[in-house]
Amino acid sequence: MKIPNYMFSSLGVALGGLLNGLDTGCIGPITTMPEFEAVMGKLSPGLLGFTVSLIMLTGAVPSVFAGYFADKLGRLKVIGVGATLFLVGAILQGASSKLATFLCGRAIAGLGEGVFLSNITVYISEIAPSVRRGPLASMPQFLATTGVCLGYFICYGTTLVTNQFSWRAPYIVQSAVAVMLMACCIVLPESPRWLVGKGRKEEAIASIKKLGVSMAEAEHDFLGSQNQEATSLSLWHSFSLLFRRGYRARTILALFLLGMVQLSGIDGVLYYAPILFAQAGLPSTTSSFLASGLSAILMLLISIPAWLLADKWNRRTSAISGGLGLSFCMLTIGTLYASNAVHPQGAARWVVIILVFVFGMTFCATWAIVGKIYASEIQPANTRAAANCVAVGLGFFTNFLVAILTPLFLAKSAFGAYFLFGFLALGTVSVLAAYMPETRGRSLENIQEAFHRPVAAGWPSQLRKRFTKSRSSGTREEDSMELRNHATLSTTAINRIS
Template sequence: MAVIEGTLLLYLLACFASVGQFLFGYDQGVLAGILVNNHWLETFDHPSETIQGFVVSIFLLGAWVTSYIAPWFMDNWGRRWTIEIGSLVFIVGGILQTVSVTLVQILFGRLIAGFGIGFLSTVVPVYMAELSRAHNRGRVTVAGMSINMFGYACSGFIDYGFTYVDGEWSWRGPLLLQCVFAIILAVGCFILPESPRYLVKKGNVDRATVVLARLYGKDESDEGVQKERQDIVNAVNYEAALGQASWKEMFTTMRRRSIISIMVQALAQLSGINIVTYYAPKMYERVLGAGRMPILMAGFTALAYFVGALVAIFLVDRAGRRKLFMTGSCAMVVWLILMGVFNKYDMGLTSSILVIVFTMIYVFTFGCSWACVGWLYPAEIFPLRARAKGMSLAVSSNWLCNFAVGLWTPELLVKIQWATYIFYMAFCAISFVLVYIFFVETKGKSLEEIDEAFGDVNHANINEGDKEPSIDIKQTDEKKNPV
């Protein structure tokens, strides 16, 4: 038996694979502190608000492009190698950002890094969901996704620490560190196990059984291991008979799930969270003045975001997905109104304190609800044969809305100021209604059982009787791997 196995192994794998999400969170947040760095502004000749917004958002445009390419790699090369590709591409983009001396160079570096994040953000939630089991899938996936917020929090404090470095390394240093984290992920990928469901799909049932046994912390002959193995084989048999899901099928047979997956990520981004993640130091400059203090307070705001994600780990499999979405939306409506009010009315130090306090409460609430659960939900609602494409739709929706928010927020803050918060508050109210009407609860259901919640058959049990033709994957496996 291995030294590390069972639940501990599962959480370690989820957290390590989520270094990819750490990179996303770090790259999201690191530029927030750099945009108010005088050395960076001088190097790039004090770019306008619009150009700064483009420097932030071009990263998201790159991620949007590769979110459509990632499913092909996931289905043909596997989950593990897709993570490897994403980390290597990100390293190239990070190096280009670090050494850039012109706006064109840093834009190109941000675009390449975005390509890498597009791979990682598509594959990591699917990988974690497929490693987990019904009773802990929410906790495991949310625990992994919380690393995104940890990366964001780290970027805030690292930006602050580098303000004590004089010269251009006050901004090059934080950009270089993201390459170090990506190298750790690229090297560590070689020890990650492949997803059991992907292995079964490719006919490697014996290897899948070994992985399942390690994740259970049991022998390969254990009843629970064998049952899950058979459930996966049955589901893959059925889906193999149907064939690989096409993009056309995603908007016909699986239209409802596709719309929900697009909706969940769009609503998450339009809730206004990126006002904070991209521009917290610029926001705080308006109430605290220029200097180190806005960057430091942005770091503490990011920490509140991370703490909210940790709380979600304990809530997601107790409260369920729908309750967290709806409760979070209601609460964020209140916090955004208060943030707008105290940005509008200047009461001196009191306004400054209240803006910071309600911003922290707002990001904490988002962390408890939409931040991580919004990535879990689309990863679990699709059957195996459509999961990569379904996650791609969700992620591409994220990046398009993220790009738009990152691009237009600086102009909104300048032109309509406090009303920017009311603008995003309206989307939070809309999200409550849409979740209530359209979303299905998936708490406590296996990935195969979730099909029933959407009115489909339970693919895990389809081979009971003679309901559908099946393919003998075990026999195929034995031919490939003779004992």
Template sequence: MTKFFNNVYVLGAFATLGGMLFGFDISSMSGAVGTETYRAYFGYPSSSLQGGIVAAMPAGSFAGALLAGKLGDVISRKRTIQLASAIWVVGSILQCATNGVPMLIAGRIINGVAVGLASMIVPVYQGEIAPKEIRGRIVSLQQWAITIGIMIQYFIQYGCSFIHSTASFRIPWGVQMVPGLLLLVGISFFPYSPRWLADKGRMEEALQVLADLRADGDINDPAVQAEFKEIEDAIAFDKTQAARSYGELFRKPAARRVFLGCTLQSWSQLTGMNVAMYYIVYIFQGAGITDQNANLRASSIQYVLNVLFTIPAILYMDRWGRRPLLLIGSSLMALWLFLIGGLMGAYGSADKSGTTTTWSIKNNDVASYATIVCSYLFVCSFAISWGPCSWTYASEIYPLRIRAKAVSLSTASNWAFNFALAYAVPPLLEHIQYRTYFIFAAFCVAMTIHIFFMFPETKGRTLEEMDELFNSDIPPWKTRSQPASHLDQDIEARKHKIEQSEKPTSGSGDKHEI
């Protein structure tokens, strides 16, 4: 059983229940906002009010992500995950028992704090326990869990949409507690991050945890000794640097990496993907699917594709690299968004109903189907690239002394843009209609240029080797070809030394009688 709890894949996968909380919360609204029961109970909220309800969660997440940096350093990565789970359960209870918009918003803010904590600290924990060869795979499990949470909750929402009472949204919001409770209890059986332990001076514990993760508990294994020595050297170097504070994040040499992490997480929101998840019902209404059940069924396909197309990134990110996935993903997303906007602009028209104006395609099945297919391709392009890569890259580029604080800042940037977009998109879709898609397409073009010129390749390097990578003068577009990892060289040297010490010395052969 101990071996089970020290398996890196088991650890990485179970920790991603924190990501599942994020996914559950995203689709807990997307499946409800289009139902008559929801609209009637909450007084037919205007586009601005609905944007505020949805945006309450990312607002809380912004605060939670900022808190997670300090908490992750003080109480550990593991305990911060547990705290997030407990807060999530409280927020889910409030949402399930809601008696109106104020209580719903309060529950979503509390859930948001939990998601902010988990979304920041889980990738850090995963990155610190994973060997460099599969770090991208392990951290990518976070994004996969998000997509699975989105899909599961959406189908729960879809099933409950046939209930003509408040149970249609109370049941899904109550079910959200399940992954939170599982994470709260389960994570207590897993080890602390060895790098956090070492940073706290608990070297013997750190060495043993690292040995458990890498070599079935053998602390003398060459790979364990080499990696532990690298961690020790990094901590010794950190002690010679400036005092650990948020101020260091904005000074050289850390400022460059903090800027990259924050902009990467911001760009991931400006792709428009989470907007598509929150408001998929509205998007397909614009494509001409006005029947509620048909709309929900068409939306469900998008969630399934999101799960399936994250799998190739999990399996091959450490082989393909981060840069190619980010560059190809943003280029493709720009293409699909331009096509969606163009199709809606060419074949759609405005339809004013009361005080609300919607833009949709009518009586043109070809244009409607083409728009829906482009929407599906957009989701697939994000799922195989920016979805997993943005979490992985932002969690691996910082030195240990500022890692938690820097990742909290980059994750907070993600949530700040998530909040702004969740609030702004309903009015945008109402007032500038199809042109909204051109805005996000332009963002995708801009992020492609930014990635090419400023983001070096990080695959195959240990966390402790990132300093050398970012302090070098190699242009980012030339970092795909890189020398062998120092860790690999150290492991080979240690193995060779052991082999040499085990060889019989000259003249020590068998003695023969004369």
């Protein structure tokens, strides 16, 4: 059976996720290596947090604007520019002999991440058939998890080297992957949906053929549509459009979802896993490194079925159940630390270690997969790139907050960070339960129709309506009709926030 080209194209741009994962998996272990400290000096908790989080801080700004330029120039051109910036940053980090140069490299790499991470999921969502959009659009996240695992073990392997190559080697790997991503952006076909939006229908048809997408599905979903917008908006208008009536609800939902995904505390676990395990009582640096590596392996293993079955499990179910699991892990760990139950020789330390494992696995199986898919697919064509990029930019900023504050929290209070992340995840679940409609299995265009249905009344009025009709009719048929109407409420309830 021949593999369609849209799968290879999705894999090619998903290398951006691998780059993100490699940096995430490497930077924490690198900053704890004696060889790194010999060159850069011992980092205080505040400086450590800034060094680790700088890549997210600089990534937040270009991420917001990358969607506008992707709408102007094309998805692949902008992704290629981001890959180039990341390459420059990786080379600077790997070749630095002073902390200032190293920080400059991280800042430039962050600019690159902000540019390409915002657009790779958009590109994949636009080229993937509806029935395979879930696994393909979640491929960058799956490769990010793979990169975290590889990053840990690359660093663990280089700890056996007693010179500066031990912390410089990971940046050679990152540079090689960045070059591969740049090459893919040159040879892959552009998004046909973007080409149609620009009025370049013949090029769109050629792109569809290269990608191996069904022409019948393309004609049904977007190629034959007369409503494709080919307008050229200014930077200001492209952003103001996101918050106009008809678009506002989806923009706010995407911003909220991707922002809160990061505020769950996952980056605190990924970046500072060796510190977390050492604090729980693992006796040596080697043991904490191995525990971090095991955590990465488990997250990778759970990501495989989660990625392959992304379209078999409802987006809404995944988000809500995942949030409950994450909050349980964080709040339980926080309670153990707050009650002074965690000791180097006690059983509670193993509960903490296991729950850190469970937290990472739960995140990779649920929020990591559903967050970026959902934020991309709920947007209409003319705001998809801009809205997704603004949402990813917010995710970068919240990621920065987690990365810079976690070591400060851990230095001051062992339980404060866990309680904070646990309650944030629990609050996120309550909002998603009220406002998140289901999108699994629908085409991108069909999803937009769901957001334009008549605004539903609030839950209380819906219940009063059902009760009144039930009393007046008393028939099983009318009750059944009301139950069906009530079941569609989750699709239209999102419009209440607009």
